[in-house]
Amino acid sequence: MRKPCCDRQDTNKGAWSKQEDQKLIDYIRTHGEGGWRTLPQAAGLLRCGKSCRLRWINYLRPDLKRGNFAEDEEDLIIKLHALLGNRWSLIAGRLPGRTDNEVKNYWNSHLKRKLINMGIDPNNHRLSHNLFRPQNPDASGSATSSASKSHACEAAKSRGGDNDQVSDAGSCLEDEPSGLPDLNLDLTMTIPSPSNATVENEAKLNEFIVSKELECAPSSMLPLSS
DNA sequence: AACTGAACCAACCGCACGCAG
DNA sequence: TCTGCGTGCGGTTGGTTCAGT
Numbered sequence A: 001m002r003k004p005c006c007d008r009q010d011t012n013k014g015a016w017s018k019q020e021d022q023k024l025i026d027y028i029r030t031h032g033e034g035g036w037r038t039l040p041q042a043a044g045l046l047r048c049g050k051s052c053r054l055r056w057i058n059y060l061r062p063d064l065k066r067g068n069f070a071e072d073e074e075d076l077i078i079k080l081h082a083l084l085g086n087r088w089s090l091i092a093g094r095l096p097g098r099t100d101n102e103v104k105n106y107w108n109s110h111l112k113r114k115l116i117n118m119g120i121d122p123n124n125h126r127l128s129h130n131l132f133r134p135q136n137p138d139a140s141g142s143a144t145s146s147a148s149k150s151h152a153c154e155a156a157k158s159r160g161g162d163n164d165q166v167s168d169a170g171s172c173l174e175d176e177p178s179g180l181p182d183l184n185l186d187l188t189m190t191i192p193s194p195s196n197a198t199v200e201n202e203a204k205l206n207e208f209i210v211s212k213e214l215e216c217a218p219s220s221m222l223p224l225s226s
Numbered sequence B: 001a002a003c004t005g006a007a008c009c010a011a012c013c014g015c016a017c018g019c020a021g
Numbered sequence C: 001t002c003t004g005c006g007t008g009c010g011g012t013t014g015g016t017t018c019a020g021t
Helices: A018-031 A039-043 A049-060 A071-084 A088-093 A100-117 A145-149 A169-173 A199-216
Strands: none
Touching: A018 A039, A018 A049, A039 A049, A049 A100, A071 A088, A071 A100, A088 A100
């Protein structure tokens, strides 16, 4: 096991100061992204490289879209989560200006609960039989109307276990309850084995996502930038 | 006004992958 | 082929803010 990179005594932890942010921004503007291991020293920061990278990606990048998620973004997250499971970076990749961390946090704090309130199991996007389904039109209706119909199985639980296999929806649609009829998410497909998981495969996966979006999404959601 | 629990979000941590030597 | 390094990812934690009592 490799030593953690952040165990040095002389590195700062916790919240970033404005000065630190500025140093990081200035450095990356001058030298570009990358070289995270050596960046802190070069930029005069008492941080580990990982911390710098995270700060840049999640907070300082100029193309980040801050603020609340739009309804179509919510829909898309839910739909992609049904397709891909907890692959936050892939999901975030289809949401311009959003980061995986942001999407993950939003899922855990908002969307998960929203689905539960709608009587949908957020883990597999199926109707949850034993959950109380509120009559509240707010919960059952507007924001995630298409989401509630996205009942493909969760793709994969997590890295390692799922092996980059995209959801086998066929297997999870077979016992589908009657409630969520109209999205065609038959995801039967062949994804190359994890051992071959390469950039090319990632690109194929993205193509797949796009094709599914074209099949399933309301036109208002499209096109999606990559 | 004070307290408490819930919600939110930035940041940390450990692991796995790709690549170069 | 093996090994170590750099990087990216997803899960988790901890601090802060908000809402209810």
